[in-house]
Every structure is written in structure tokens, then in C-alpha cells.
Amino acid sequence: MAEEVKLFRTWSSGYALRIVWALKLKGIEYETIFEDLTNKSPSLLQYNPIHGKVPVLVHDGKPVCESLVILEYVDETWKHNPLLPQDPYEKSMARFWANFGDDKLMKSIWQLFIAREKDQDVAAVEALENLKLVEEQLKGKKFFHGETIGYLDLAFGWFADFVSILEEIMSLKLVDGERFPHLSSWIQHFMDAPVIRDCWPPRDKMIIKYQVMREKYLAAATPK
């Protein structure tokens, strides 16, 4: 019986990219449905009624929501080219750092991104502390799990792209090669990796999108 795999995504969602990469790494064929989140399709709302978000993976009609849950589902369903380590302790480390990336790192980078100029120094402190912790994890490794791309690289993938976008928009260097040699080199390796590099959303479109978003936040924060 032919398997039917569909992925609901947007053109820019870093969460959805995790699944694009995972499916590509496993060589799984699937249909893509691009969503406009200002005008959600009935299918998306049917498959993800609680959150109405992307990504949603639909496998033979059954929906799986939440990107990290989807990654584990993909890994457990298509067991070749495993994304997660086999050892339970290593697995727990991977899950811990993926949660850290989403909860702490992303929040602190975002706070820096939308900070007014006078608040940037303070916002940068937390972001840099979190970056240092990630830098530690990459010592002696090309990718988070070693020589090949895995779960944690996909989880942090959004960061590889967003850093350069933030740096361009804000005209600052966040991840400099001297302070973060391992992180810098991970970013380079990951951005250029064969399976990864063809999937990045168009950079110019991303710059415009995030510039507009930043201006909106800064305008809202300015006392009238």
C-alpha cells in the first residue's frame, strides 16, 4: 500500500524546516501544502484544531503536530538514517538541549532582536550566556551528534539562518568567530550541508519579513 505523507508548512517557518530536512534525510516522499497563517485552510484547522499552527505532518490521514514531536515520530516510523542517538542518556541530552534551544535560546535572541537601542546591551547579556552554553556542547564535534547531522542540528537549524539575518538587520556581530569558534564553524557546516542548503527560504524575503516585524515591535514599544 502506498504511503501518503503530507506536510503543512509556511515558506518561512523554521519549525517546519526541521521536518523538511528530516524527511529529506530519510528520503521520504511527501506532498507540501503551503499555508498562509492569516488565512488558514480548513484542512489545517481540521488537523491541528488546538493550535492551528505549522508544521503538521499527516501520515496516511493521521495528523502529528508540534515539530519536536513530529521529529520523534518520523524517527520512530522510518528507522533508517536515525536522527536521535540510540543510547537513552545521549537521547535525554539531545531532548534537553532541543528544549533549551526553543525555550531559552530562542526567547533571549528574540528579546535582543526586538530590544530598543538603549536596552540592547542588557538583552545581549542573556543571549550571549545562552550562546556560550551551546558553544560548549559543540566542542570537539562537527555537528551536535558528531560527524553527521542529526536531531539536535535540525532543532537548532533555525538559529543558523536567523543569526545572519539578525546581524544584518541590526548591524551587529552576535556570533563572532573568536568568541564562538565552534558555533561559527557549526553554522558554516550546517548552512552548506548538501541536504540542508537547498531548503533555506529566500534570504531577501526573510530580511524584509523580519525587518518589518522588528519595526512593528519597536514602534509598539516606543512611548507615545
Add this chain to the structure above:
Amino acid sequence: MGSGENKVVLHGMWASPYVKRVELALKIKGIPFEYVEENLRNKSPQLLKYNPVQKKVPVLVHNGKPVCESLVILEYLDEVWSTGPQLLPKEPYQRANFRFWAAYIQQLLESIFKLFNADKEAHEKPLQEVHEKLRNLEDGVKEFYFPEGSPNHISAENLGILDVMLVSVLGPFRAKEEAFSVKILDPGKNPLIFSWIQALIELPLVKEVVPPHDKMVGVLQFLKQSGFKF
């Protein structure tokens, strides 16, 4: 206590819902463990050593190696102690579904925290959010977890991750309602969740884990009065 071969230590705090999850999971799986009560205003050197990133409880230390984050710990326990009672089902789609709803119960806790943080005059919106999440949870788990429509299957032998999560969040629901003079769980609005938690807190295993009512009311009121924000 475990022998040197399989030593499990849980660093926790008696009122923390995150710690309760791990405590209950360890009991369900029959894993002997040592418990270390932490004073969160004076954290032990071990806690700071084992969880340098967040400096929080729970931390599970298995043969000297620390695992942090309650949900990460639950998955770890299931994978290492893979025979005997399992917190997650075996089939990938069911696992994904249980993981989704376990995370959703965590979101319910976050909404309850928002409720606690709000001033009495500003209760309405956060309370609505809690009720909405309870409704979603009730509708969401009904089909796959309570196909007969009631918690008849709940027993000490077949507790899983969703039961663990629910106990951690709603086990002390009466204490939370008393401490904050709000109705969180209404049997008329959420009959299934109400009867589910009632069935759970009757179990001796669960009774061992849920904090005593008066103690819980006391600590919640104290925290609120001292301006603590979750």
C-alpha cells in the same frame, strides 16, 4: 535503595509539580530511589553541579549521571526501564499523540500559573484561559483515552504519562482553589477530567505523592503574599 549498580537519586522540592511527575513515575515503574529535598533558597552544591544550566529541580541522577527537565526524565525512565509498566505506548502514532497531550497538560499548568500571578481583580481572563484548556483537554483525550466515556480503566497497574502529568497539575486542585478562591475544575463543565482526577487521587500510590492539602494551601498563600510570580 538501589545497589551500586543502579543508583537513582531524585533531587526535588515537595511542592513542585515538576518533581511530583518524576516521583510518581518512579513509583509506577517500581524503581527504588533516594530522595533529596532541596531548599530552593539555598541550593545544594550537588544540585548546582548536576543542573548548572537551569539550577532547578527535578534532577534525576542515575549512576552519577544527571538528567534534567521533567518530561525528558520521564522519557529516559521509560527507555532505561523498558520492561514492566511503561509510561508511553509502543506504537509511534500513539506515542506522538501522548507526547502532544502531555505537553498540553504542561501548558494547562502554565495557564494556572498565570492565574496565580494575576491580581484578584484581573482573574477573569486567565481563568477563562484555564477553562478553555480544560475543555480542549477533555475533548482531546476523550476519544483515545476514555473510549467508554469514564475513567473505569484507571488503576495502579496501568498508569501512564498522561495520568502522571494530570496528577502533577491537578492533584492538588482543591488546595489551589482554596488558596486563590477560584473554581478551577467544575464537574459540570469538565465531567471527564473531574472524574479522571478523582479516580487518580484515590489510588494509594498517588496519595503518597500529592502534597497534603493544608500544607499546599499554606505555601501557595505564602508565595502570593510575598509577591512571588510563577
